[in-house]
Amino acid sequence: MTTLRHTLLAAALALAVAGSPLARAADVPATPPPSGVLGVTDAQLDPSFWVSRLPDADKVVLDAQAIAALNDKVMRLDPSMHDIRHLGATLPRDQVKGWITKLTSKPSKALYDMEGKDVPSATIDAIIANAAIDAIPANVTPRYGMAVRRSALRGFPSDLRVFSHAGDTDIDRFQESTLFPGDPLVVVQMSRDGQWAFVASPRYAAWMHAADIAHGDAQAIFAHVDATPYRVITGAKPQTVYTPEVPALSELQLDMGTRVPLDTTLPPDQPVNGQTAYTAWTLSLPLRGNDGSLSFHPALLQRNQDSAAGYLPLTRANIIRQAFKFLGERYGWGHAYNGRDCSGFVSDVYRSMGLQMPRNTGDQAKSPGLDHTLYTDKDSHDARVKAAMALQPGDLVYIPGHVMMVIGTIEGQPYVIHDVGGMSYRQADGSMRRVKLNAVSVTPLLPMMFNDTQTFVDRMTSIVRIR
Incomplete structure (x- = not known):
């Protein structure tokens, strides 16, 4: 298959650039496929293509009891999670202040608005003042509630969208995550204008619109959850x-x-x-x-x-089928744009099988509750490539700021599905081809370039295996 050959050859070149002895000399076609996405045909955009290649595709990887035990472990051990079922009657000021100031602090770099103009420092100061951090009492009484609609979690009590670079409006730096209808939460702080509530939910703590919360008795809330x-x-x-x-x-x-x-x-x-x-x-x-x-x-x-009628069985087939239901969805940082980002994507897929993961890539990659293998500068390129070639469907591969889900291999070459901004790879003449994706996409792993000299595999920080 011509496209597959292109993929294997491009992967070989990418490895050769990185100096791997696993690479082989080959002529890489000068003309990439029309989509620009190396090595992916229409057939590979159908989950059945990947499911049909799996041995024991419907074998249960973890049963409900094992998943419950893993969820409990993650909740107990992972510092990014919040056990809101068992909070005390009051919380100390320092704990609440720590949650808020982790997000709501003066940015150290310039930010830009939707028109590409500098966001004035006075504007940021006013938003932070609205957080009323100085008004947090010595003892905070958590107020229980539920999200009544899909609601953004923000780092600041504001709908102002801000960006790191003028004209690049895909990643709103004030956007953090999203809650869904029926998600339980506790309110620990109100903004001065009363329009925003700082909430702690099981997987995240941030600001949300107060009008998106219905307040009730904790016992009734968790009775409904269960x-x-x-x-x-x-x-x-x-x-x-x-x-x-x-x-x-x-x-x-x-x-x-x-x-x-x-x-x-x-x-x-x-x-x-x-x-x-x-x-x-x-x-x-x-x-x-x-x-x-x-x-x-x-x-x-x-x-x-x-x-x-219940969570789907955690099988490799279900992992792939669920992931492909998002194929083509627009990338949305922190679940913005009515979509999700890379970590939101993989966690929502696993959530449909009952597994609760930390929200962000950094927390997922190193969570003490999950089975992970960490990689540092001490790990050689060859060791990383060997690990990549041994990846299994459902494995999660982390690089700085990004996570990918493995869906299978073609002639030994690993493929992933991920919510990704773009794909870069070396062409036959050595030049870099950059393709903007900005969506849940299928790509081969090995040709992906992180920068002009390093592949994604070279920058791999962790592999998480749900087993």
């Missing part, structure tokens, strides 16, 4: 049915991995929000009252939308 029966969202981002009766729950997006209890209190022959429930699942979703209080209300999810 309620059975339930549906797990297995599609990329299905929506509830349109309903004019309850606008807040109309066409509400539910992202992959979200667990939503079923409402079992309603007679099956009675309409839900003006519509029969015969062809849908009746979900129980959080609703915010006019006073900010939490209640639960039914909403319909069509049965032809991807969901399951």
Whole structure:
């Protein structure tokens, strides 16, 4: 296959540039494929291509009991996680201040707005002043709540979008992550203007719009989180049915991995929000009252939308199928642009199988709760290449600021799916080809260049294997 040959030859050249004895001399075609994505054909954009190549594709890698034990381990050992179920009645000022100032501190470098203009220092100062850090009491009483919609988590109490470089508006430096409908949280600080709440959720602590939170009793919140029966969202981002009766729950997006209890209190022959429930699942979703209080209300999810009666079995086939449901989705730093970034992508895939991972690449790569192999400057290029050639589907490969998910090999060459800004590789004449992707994409691993002299493999910091 011509395209595959191109891939293998380009990989060989990339290795040769790095000085690997595994490389071989070859003529690399001067003309790349029309897409610019070396080594990928249309067939390889179908998950069945990769699943069909797997031995024991449907063998369970970790069962539900093992996943629960791993989740518990990650929650106990990983400092980026927050066990909000077992917080004390009050939290000390220093703990809360530490959470906030980890994010909400004066940037050391210039930032630019959407028009490419410098963000004035006074603007940043005013936003930080709105955080009211000086007003944190000696003892903070956590206030429990739930996210009622997909809601951005921000590093600062502001919707201002800021960027490191003028004209580069893909990565908003104030954007951190996102919460989904039904995610539990605790509010530990309010902004001076009352429009923002600093919250701690199991996987992240940051600012969110106060209007996206419904406040309630902790016991009732966690009873709802744990309620059975339930549906797990297995599609990329299905929506509830349109309903004019309850606008807040109309066409509400539910992202992959979200667990939503079923409402079992309603007679099956009675309409839900003006519509029969015969062809849908009746979900129980959080609703915010006019006073900010939490209640639960039914909403319909069509049965032809991807969901399951429980978390999907953690198999290699499911890992690949779930990952490919995001193929082509626009890159969104911190789940912005109604998408997700590289670490959000892999964690949402594993979340649909019940596994809860830390939010960010740096935390995932070195989490004491996960099985990882770390790489430093002491590890040779050859050792890194050998490890790359031994990768298995589902493995996560980390480089500074990025993570990739392995989906298989072609003639020994590893391929990955990842939410990535672009692909760079050496052409036959030695020049660098740079292709902007900015989406969940399939690429070979070995030809990927991190910079003009180093491959992704040369910059590999960790391999995480969920086993």
